[in-house]
Amino acid sequence: MPTTQFLAELPSIAPLDRTLAAALQAKINGKTKPLGALGRLENLALQIGLIQNTLTPRIAQPHILVAAGDHGAAKAGVSAYPQEVTWQMVENFLAGGAAINVLARQAHAQLLIADAGVAHEFGPRAGLIDAKIGAGGTADYLSGPAMSLVQCMDAMQRGAVIVRDLAATGCNTLGFGEMGIGNTASASLLTHCLTGLPLAEVIGRGTGLDDAGLEKKRALLTQALAHWPERNDAPLDVLARFGGFEIALLSGTMLAAAEAKMVLVIDGFIVTSALLVAARIAPEILDYCVFSHCSNEAGHRLQLAWLKGEALLDLGLRLGEGTGAALALPLLDAACAFLNEMASFDSAGVSQA
Amino acid sequence: MPTTQFLAELPSIAPLDRTLAAALQAKINGKTKPLGALGRLENLALQIGLIQNTLTPRIAQPHILVAAGDHGAAKAGVSAYPQEVTWQMVENFLAGGAAINVLARQAHAQLLIADAGVAHEFGPRAGLIDAKIGAGGTADYLSGPAMSLVQCMDAMQRGAVIVRDLAATGCNTLGFGEMGIGNTASASLLTHCLTGLPLAEVIGRGTGLDDAGLEKKRALLTQALAHWPERNDAPLDVLARFGGFEIALLSGTMLAAAEAKMVLVIDGFIVTSALLVAARIAPEILDYCVFSHCSNEAGHRLQLAWLKGEALLDLGLRLGEGTGAALALPLLDAACAFLNEMASFDSAGVSQA
Numbered sequence: 029m030p031t032t033q034f035l036a037e038l039p040s041i042a043p044l045d046r047t048l049a050a051a052l053q054a055k056i057n058g059k060t061k062p063l064g065a066l067g068r069l070e071n072l073a074l075q076i077g078l079i080q081n082t083l084t085p086r087i088a089q090p091h092i093l094v095a096a097g098d099h100g101a102a103k104a105g106v107s108a109y110p111q112e113v114t115w116q117m118v119e120n121f122l123a124g125g126a127a128i129n130v131l132a133r134q135a136h137a138q139l140l141i142a143d144a145g146v147a148h149e150f151g152p153r154a155g156l157i158d159a160k161i162g163a164g165g166t167a168d169y170l171s172g173p174a175m176s177l178v179q180c181m182d183a184m185q186r187g188a189v190i191v192r193d194l195a196a197t198g199c200n201t202l203g204f205g206e207m208g209i210g211n212t213a214s215a216s217l218l219t220h221c222l223t224g225l226p227l228a229e230v231i232g233r234g235t236g237l238d239d240a241g242l243e244k245k246r247a248l249l250t251q252a253l254a255h256w257p258e259r260n261d262a263p264l265d266v267l268a269r270f271g272g273f274e275i276a277l278l279s280g281t282m283l284a285a286a287e288a289k290m291v292l293v294i295d296g297f298i299v300t301s302a303l304l305v306a307a308r309i310a311p312e313i314l315d316y317c318v319f320s321h322c323s324n325e326a327g328h329r330l331q332l333a334w335l336k337g338e339a340l341l342d343l344g345l346r347l348g349e350g351t352g353a354a355l356a357l358p359l360l361d362a363a364c365a366f367l368n369e370m371a372s373f374d375s376a377g378v379s380q381a
Numbered sequence: 382m383p384t385t386q387f388l389a390e391l392p393s394i395a396p397l398d399r400t401l402a403a404a405l406q407a408k409i410n411g412k413t414k415p416l417g418a419l420g421r422l423e424n425l426a427l428q429i430g431l432i433q434n435t436l437t438p439r440i441a442q443p444h445i446l447v448a449a450g451d452h453g454a455a456k457a458g459v460s461a462y463p464q465e466v467t468w469q470m471v472e473n474f475l476a477g478g479a480a481i482n483v484l485a486r487q488a489h490a491q492l493l494i495a496d497a498g499v500a501h502e503f504g505p506r507a508g509l510i511d512a513k514i515g516a517g518g519t520a521d522y523l524s525g526p527a528m529s530l531v532q533c534m535d536a537m538q539r540g541a542v543i544v545r546d547l548a549a550t551g552c553n554t555l556g557f558g559e560m561g562i563g564n565t566a567s568a569s570l571l572t573h574c575l576t577g578l579p580l581a582e583v584i585g586r587g588t589g590l591d592d593a594g595l596e597k598k599r600a601l602l603t604q605a606l607a608h609w610p611e612r613n614d615a616p617l618d619v620l621a622r623f624g625g626f627e628i629a630l631l632s633g634t635m636l637a638a639a640e641a642k643m644v645l646v647i648d649g650f651i652v653t654s655a656l657l658v659a660a661r662i663a664p665e666i667l668d669y670c671v672f673s674h675c676s677n678e679a680g681h682r683l684q685l686a687w688l689k690g691e692a693l694l695d696l697g698l699r700l701g702e703g704t705g706a707a708l709a710l711p712l713l714d715a716a717c718a719f720l721n722e723m724a725s726f727d728s729a730g731v732s733q734a
Contacts, residue, residue: 060473061480062461062588066704067677067697108415108734116731120413125724127414133722134715235415236734324420342695343712344420351419358711359696362487369486371478378469381461381589 031264034181035309038280039188039287044078044315052077058372062381068340072318072363079291079316080200086364087291090137090357091194092203092350093281094121094128095187097274098147098165100174101252102210106245108236111165114209115148121207122155127347128205131354137203142190144183145273146208159186161273166214169252173269174214175276180268184280191284201360202285203293203320204302205350206274209235212325215301217249217270219327221261222304223334227253232297232326263308271305278302283309286316291360293353296323296345300331307335318360321345321352384617387534388662391633392541392640397431397668405430411725415734421693425671425716432644432669433553439717440644442552443490443710445703446543446634447474447481448559450627451500451518453527454605455563459598461589464518467562468501474560475508480700481558484707490556495543497536498626499561512539514626522605526622527567528629533621537633544637554713555638556646556673557655558703559627562588565678568654570602570623572680574614575657576687580606585650585679616661624658631655636662639669644713646706649676649698653684660688671713674698674705 052074057063064070076085096118102111120126121141132139142157143150147165150156161183166174175183194202208214212234220227231246256269267276279302285292286306294303294317306313314335322329322339324346332339340356373380405427410416417423429438449471455464473479474494485492495510496503500518503509514536519527528536547555561567565587573580584599609622620629632655638645639659647656647670659666667688674694675682685692693709726733 059480060470060478061700065588065698065700066480067699069696069698069708110732113732116729117413120724120729120731123724123729125413125722125729127412127419127719127723130718130722131715134711134718235418340696343422343693345418345422346420347414347418355422355712355715358487359708362484362708365483365487366480369478369483370480371473371476376469376473376476376478378473379463379466 029181031177038309039283041283041286041310041312043312045081046078048077048081048083051083055083055367059366059370060373060376060378066366069359069363069366072360073367076291076360076364077367079289084368087201087360089197089199090201090203091140091199092128092132092137092205092353093140093142093190094205094207094350095142095144095274095277096207097145097272099208099210099214099272100166100168101170101213104168104170104248106213106248107210107234108241109209111147111209114207115146117207118143118146122153126349127351128349128354131351135354135357137354137357142277144277157190159277166272169270170248174271175268175273177264177268180264180271180276183273183276187277187280188284190281191288195288201291201293203295203350203353203357204278204282204299205295205353206278206298206348208272208274211272211275211298213245213249214270214272214275215298216327217252218266218301219304219331221266222263222308225330225334230327230330234325263305267305275302279305282306282313286313290316292317293356294319295350295353296321296348297325297328297331298348300328304331318356320356323352382534384530391662392636394636394639394663394665396665398434399431401430401434401436404436408436408720412719412723413726413729413731419719422712422716422719425713426720429644429713429717430720432642437721440554440713442550443554443556444493444547444552445481445485445490445556445558445706446493446495447703448495448497448627448630450498450561450625452561452563452567452625453519453521454523454566457521457523457601459566459601460563460587461594462562464500464562467560468499470560471496471499475506479702480704481702481707484704488707488710490707490710495630497630510543512630519625522623523601527624528621528626530617530621533617533624533629536626536629540630540633541637543634544641548641554644554646556648556703556706556710557631557635557652558648558706559631559651559701561625561627564625564627564651566598566602567623567625567628568651569680570605571619571654572657572684574619575616575661578683578687583680583683587678616658620658628655632658635659635666639666643669645670646709647672648703648706649674649701650678650681650684651701653681657684671709673709676705
């Protein structure tokens, strides 16, 4: 399929319906508290109310989708960990022992694990969505594109399909996470190409590179960029050149989730790079996004500033997996709860200022 | 009772037992995540483990104590709201309609409401702790001390007694909140006297003063200070001069809660002013404190910096009632959960860096 036709057939995202904005704001202002005193929770309540087009929004059946994929460039030394950790961590997800398992449970969110292209044969497994695009992971972008345009479009479509199944569960809130050794490198390249932010500023230590490792990562990514002397910031081209299968899948899922008017809970640096792709295709998606946290990975703060996104949490996390998204879910619940459950000055008989 | 005897009989707080520090850190580092990747959650897990002196800490039966009191100075115009809002909001707490009711429910925390000296006769009421020190609220500190030293000590003792009842419920975590029209003014005076921070910098808009109101508040508090040309930063003297009954009660509760090795969840500007008093009496208390959020009320950020306390949340809240403490509780749960429930590299068979 030509990319123009593919793009035309992607989920179409409605601009946020602001019909209820004034009524929602009046409801917020009428609650028994000084005007604006619940700060960012008030903005959240307004946003979720608008997305759901109701004065009584609620977070229903929240899910967190963790997409996993391997990166050809991992073997060149862009990560502190060996590539096999990707499949080992997928096994850890399936066994319930990873950070995201624990934090999703705490937040009463269901976890979905998708294999978008891990270099490992899991076989049919309960709890694992088979969305494998390439059995060996992406190609090494140091010597060519990470994937073909066909693979890129396939990954996005497989991501979109997941939302169809989700909507049937009554889910209206979807958090995003990822696992893939080497994927901060991929996210750095995507971020540079899609935003124009200087490459050096959006390259970080990932899972924990030392100074020498960081220097090497910078040299390798500069070399990867040099393959394409002609700048091209078309989102699918950038994604195919440097992306991971898991990142492409997440971009497709995000577009479909916003079309379905879900609340999108954005995690850290890699998930935000997937959002950069989606937002270039459909800028309206940003109205549906809640930025859960600001990661310690260099570049995430710059991505957020570029997107004009304000993170809810700033806890020095740099784990991925959707852990920031899970930790922010209680704040979304709290925003809906105060709007639905607090008394008004009138109903409580409290004097106003 | 002379103040020296009173101080000697106050709860005695043990310095944090750090015996398990190395074992806790090793357990944290062995979890399937890059070293340090859970950021502030890792510090929290360590702190709570040390407070509870266990490798398997947990937040049990969390409570939030909201102390309410009236301030003589409120009638001089230090607040945007009339004084009657204090008792009206206590009624709102008892009816379940205030922000803290909603947010405590969300966080599965029990709420305790204490009348430390509201200028209103509630009569015996289910759900209201009668700890009334003065039936009409404090005296106006613009023309004398807010309370006598005897009242001050009485309020602290009544606060300490609450912890005895709490410990019997199995509670090991206590958040603090307050309600009292005019109490940001009181907190500003306490903060200035106990820290030496410039008075003007720790005076804020409270529930929402406009520029003229803020100017008037500054003038009134400068005038209040001028009554005592001789500087005295002894905590009980400062508290008696400028405190609120609710603030004094909270200081006493905090001391007793730390003695009982509870986790103290500190809220915003006013609660932190109560902690400043307690920390001057027993600096060891700070090891037991988690700073839940940074308030938008001018001065709270300065208090936190002075205490070297890092807030977990920064959401632009300025509501009081313990709302920040309630919102942070899920993060404390998450810190314990990752420590107790995540797999280790060994147990999950994941390769290390």
